[in-house]
Amino acid sequence: MSTSNKNIPCLITIFGATGDLSHRKLFPSLFHLYQQDNLNEQIAIIGIGRRSMTNDDFREQVKASIEHYVTNTEHLEHFMEHVFYHEHDVNDEASYDELLEFSNDLNERFELGGNHLFYLAMAPKFFGIISDYLKSSGLTQTEGFKRLVIEKPFGSDLVSAEELNNQIRRSFKEEEIYRIDHYLGKDMVQNIEVLRFANAMFEPLWNNKYISNIQVTSSEILGVEDRGGYYESAGALKDMVQNHMLQMVALLAMEPPISLKSEDIRAEKVKVLKSLRKLEPEEVSHNFVRGQYDAGTINGVEVPKYRDEDRVAEDSDTPTFVAGKIRIDNFRWAGVPFYIRTGKRMKSKTIQVVVEFKEVPLNLYYETDKKLDSNLLVINIQPNEGVSLHLNAKKNVQGIETEPVQLSFSMSAQDKMNTVDAYENLLFDCLKGDATNFTHWEELKSTWKFVDAIQEEWTQTPPEFPDYEAGTNGPLESELLLSRDGFHWWEDVQ
Numbered sequence: 001m002s003t004s005n006k007n008i009p010c011l012i013t014i015f016g017a018t019g020d021l022s023h024r025k026l027f028p029s030l031f032h033l034y035q036q037d038n039l040n041e042q043i044a045i046i047g048i049g050r051r052s053m054t055n056d057d058f059r060e061q062v063k064a065s066i067e068h069y070v071t072n073t074e075h076l077e078h079f080m081e082h083v084f085y086h087e088h089d090v091n092d093e094a095s096y097d098e099l100l101e102f103s104n105d106l107n108e109r110f111e112l113g114g115n116h117l118f119y120l121a122m123a124p125k126f127f128g129i130i131s132d133y134l135k136s137s138g139l140t141q142t143e144g145f146k147r148l149v150i151e152k153p154f155g156s157d158l159v160s161a162e163e164l165n166n167q168i169r170r171s172f173k174e175e176e177i178y179r180i181d182h183y184l185g186k187d188m189v190q191n192i193e194v195l196r197f198a199n200a201m202f203e204p205l206w207n208n209k210y211i212s213n214i215q216v217t218s219s220e221i222l223g224v225e226d227r228g229g230y231y232e233s234a235g236a237l238k239d240m241v242q243n244h245m246l247q248m249v250a251l252l253a254m255e256p257p258i259s260l261k262s263e264d265i266r267a268e269k270v271k272v273l274k275s276l277r278k279l280e281p282e283e284v285s286h287n288f289v290r291g292q293y294d295a296g297t298i299n300g301v302e303v304p305k306y307r308d309e310d311r312v313a314e315d316s317d318t319p320t321f322v323a324g325k326i327r328i329d330n331f332r333w334a335g336v337p338f339y340i341r342t343g344k345r346m347k348s349k350t351i352q353v354v355v356e357f358k359e360v361p362l363n364l365y366y367e368t369d370k371k372l373d374s375n376l377l378v379i380n381i382q383p384n385e386g387v388s389l390h391l392n393a394k395k396n397v398q399g400i401e402t403e404p405v406q407l408s409f410s411m412s413a414q415d416k417m418n419t420v421d422a423y424e425n426l427l428f429d430c431l432k433g434d435a436t437n438f439t440h441w442e443e444l445k446s447t448w449k450f451v452d453a454i455q456e457e458w459t460q461t462p463p464e465f466p467d468y469e470a471g472t473n474g475p476l477e478s479e480l481l482l483s484r485d486g487f488h489w490w491e492d493v494q
C-alpha cells in the first residue's frame with residue numbers, strides 16, 4: 001500500500017454505521033489506517049444510524065468490533081475520540097439539516113477543510129434519496145472535496161442501474177462517485193496488473209499465440225448465511241459475476257495502459273468489457289452453467305440445502321453457482337476462452353487465476369507420443385497469496401525424463417483477514433482521490449449488458465435445482481463446459 005499523500009483531513013460520514021459491514025470491515029480498516037499514521041488527528045467519523053443511542057454506547061460497540069477483528073489495538077482510545085454517533089432518518093429531509101449542523105461543528109473542531117466523504121453502507125434502495133437530500137440540505141456545498149462511496153449491488157440490471165446512476169449524478173459528478181468492488185482492493189488482484197506490466201517475460205506471451213485458456217475461480221465454503229433475503233433477488237450471477245469475476249477478467253485481458261493514471265487504466269478496462277461477446281439466447285446454455293447447492297457435509301459438518309436456508313423460497317430457482325465460458329472479441333484474445341467459476345458451499349475457499357499455456361510444438365522428451373505437463377501461471381489471491389509458475393524440468397534419473405516443477409513465491413501471512421486489507425486499501429485510495437480501483441459507470445454498463453443477456457434466458461427456462469452437493473466443486477455440467485473444449489479445471493494447484 002502506498003504511504004504517500006498521508007494525512008488528508010476529512011469528515012467521513014458512514015450511513016448504516018450500526019450494520020454488519022461497518023462493524024466487520026469499515027471501522028477496523030479506518031482504525032488500522034489511523035494506527036499506521038495514514039489518517040491523522042484531522043479526521044472525524046460520523047456513524048449514522050436510525051436507532052437512538054448515546055455517543056458513548058456507539059463508541060463501545062465500535063471498540064468491541066475493532067477489538068474482535070484487529071489483534072494490535074494500540075492507540076484505540078485516541079482513535080475513538082474521532083468517532084461520533086448521529087441518529088438520523090434517511091427518508092426525513094429535516095434530519096439532514098441537523099446532520100449539516102453537526103458536520104459543520106466537527107469540521108471546525110477538527111479543522112477538516114470542508115472535505116467530505118459520504119459512505120453509503122446501506123441497501124441500494126436508499127442510495128438515490130440520500131444523495132438527493134445531501135444536495136438539497138447543502139451538505140454537498142462545501143469548500144473542500146466531496147466524495148460518495150457506494151457498495152454493490154449497483155442496480156439489478158442495466159435499466160435499474162441506469163436509473164440509479166442518473167439519480168446519483170444529480171448530486172455528484174462521475175469523478176466524485178466511488179463504486180466499491182472489494183475484489184479490486186485485494187492485494188493479489190492489484191498484483192495482476194503489476195505482474196503483467198512490470199515484467200518483461202509475460203507480456204510477449206500474453207495472447208492467443210501462447211495461451212490456451214484462462215481460468216478464474218472464486219469458490220466459497222460459506223452458504224448464504226443470514227443474507228437469504230438479498231441473495232434470493234441476486235444469485236451468483238449478479239452477486240459475483242457481474243462485478244468481481246468480470247473485473248478480474250478485465251484486469252487479465254486489458255491492453256497495457258499508457259500510464260498508471262486512473263483514467264488510462266479505466267479506458268483499457270472499458271475496452272475489454274466492451275469486447276465481451278454477448279451471448280444470443282440459444283448460446284446461453286452451451287456457455288453458462290448455473291447450479292444450486294443441496295445439503296451435504298463440509299469439513300465434517302452437515303449443512304442444509306439452499307432451499308432450507310432462512311428467507312429462501314422452498315422452490316427457489318436462484319443459482320448459488322455459476323460457471324461460464326467468456327469470449328473476448330479482439331485481436332489479442334480471439335480463440336482463447338476465459339472460464340469463470342464461482343459458488344457457495346463448495347469444497348474450498350479459493351480465489352485463484354490459472355493461465356494455461358499452449359503446448360510446445362513438439363515433445364522431444366521421454367515418451368514422445370505423450371503430452372508434456374502444461375505450463376501454468378497460477379495467481380493465488382485468497383486464502384494463500386502468491387504466484388507460481390509450473391514448468392517441466394529434467395527428472396533426477398539417468399536418461400532424459402521430464403517432471404513438473406514449480407517456481408513460486410508466497411506473500412507473508414498477515415495478521416488480519418484479506419478483506420479487511422481490501423477495504424483498507426480502498427478507503428485510503430478514496431481519501432487520496434485515487435479512483436483507479438473503483439468501478440466506472442462505463443464498466444458497469446458493459447458488465448450489466450453481458451449479464452442481462454444470460455439472466456433473460458435463464459428466466460425463460462426453469463432449472464432443475466438443487467444440482468450439486470454442498471462441499472463439492474459444483475454441478476457436473478461445469479466440468480463438461482471445459483471438457484468439451486479439451487480442457488479441465490485446474491483443481492488443487494498452488
Ligand code: BG6
Pocket residue numbers: 218220239240351419
Ligand atoms: C460479496 C458477495 O461481494 O463477496 C458475497 O456479496 C460473497 O456473497 C463475497 O460471499 C465474497 O468475498 P470474498 O472477499 O470473501 O471472496
